[in-house]
Amino acid sequence: MEETISLKEIVEVIKKRLLLIVAFVLGAALLAAVVSYFILTPTYESSSQFIVNQNQPEEAMEYDLNDSMSNVEIINTYNVIIGSPAILDEVIAELGLTETVPELGDKLNVSSEEDSQVVTVTATDENPETAVEIANTTVEIFQNEIPDIMNVDNVSILSEAELGPDPSPVAPNPVLNIAIAIVLGGMIGVGLAFLLEYLDNTITTEDDIEKQLELTVLGAISHINDSEVRSDHFTFQSDQSKKGRYDGTQKESI
């Protein structure tokens, strides 16, 4: 038995289960909206930037090359250092936070600005003020501690995190969430439609009979609407009751 799926069949299946697919899309969008607006607590982001200037004149030639080459490595190193208890313990102590070190580490993100040596520390928190404080304190403590740890002493802060007049949450992003939900809902809906179509082993068309059963189809009778019969229905019934043959109770007993 050959299994070929034509484009027409696909369209047909989708058309047949369009309601189901639309329901899935709308349901997913609604769910995403509810979750984003009512369930997830909004979080705020704040970042602070610093630059590390390694001032080592004697080996300047060698290190210059290495510095520019292994920018990523340096950033990664800073990332680990910032995430380490050496820094975070002090941040927690200074700000009086309730988080543990790993929890605070999750809130911090260290990245470099476009291949430069400028490092951005981004803090995320449910409270915009705390986010600002965490970002600034972390950079300050990093600035104080780094000479002991890495033997670099030239960390200068470029920009401090600031609390804007009207901070807007970075997460959740309702529009993005709903968009993702719509796409996912559509995919699940279409998938389900095809699954149902595949599981549906009833005969639908003349082709099914001819292909699957190898029997002749002598004819197809359309679905008969009540209205179609009803046009002459009333005259017929009164006609019958006159003859006295039709007993209403008989029909009830079917």
Place this chain on the structure above:
Amino acid sequence: MARKKNQSKSNKVRHLITKLNPKSPVSEQYRTVRTNLQFAQVDDNLQSMIVTSSGPGEGKSMTTANLAVVYAQQGKKILLIDADLRKPTVHYTFRLDNLRGLSNILVGENSLQETANRSDVDNLDVISCGPIPPNPSELLGSQKMQTLLKEATMSYDLVIFDTPPVLAVTDAQILADMVDGSLLVIRSNFTEIEEATKAKEALEPAHAKLLGTVLNDREKKASNYYYYYGAN
């Protein structure tokens, strides 16, 4: 659950569309079946046939009754026999009483002439089921049944039997062995391929000449072209 709903719906409406609305596209579809049946049986003369389906609620009785009507409209003398001695419905369709019928003939109480009701369609006589017997399969397989069939084919151009579903009981197989041809009713979006295949296989060993199938309850969208050609 969906099945149950469909079934009850099919039982509720028992109107003979071919009689009430002979010009309707659906009536035309029944006539197409009639024509194709005549082509399906070229060599032998089709004098008796059964209409059956794999399971209940697929529209056997309605198909049988409507086919009988369109045959009768052609001017042939038709006898419709309700051989579904378990769940008879023909007397509902034709609004007949069911006091005397096939079961009476088979036990020897009445003759064919006595039980045949003239229906309000010209040329169409109907024998309803009669009192429901305890042993339908034995009665249908009896010698009396053979005699009845012979007698009926002599006085009628075509004898059509409405039968129980093939997969439920053996009655249809017994009758299929006796008659010239059998017609399998398949209900769109309802009959499963497996069931229809089983029904086909069940009818084959009984020397049933399976004339073909009728696809019942087909969605209208797919057969739109019936609807603008000479409708009304």
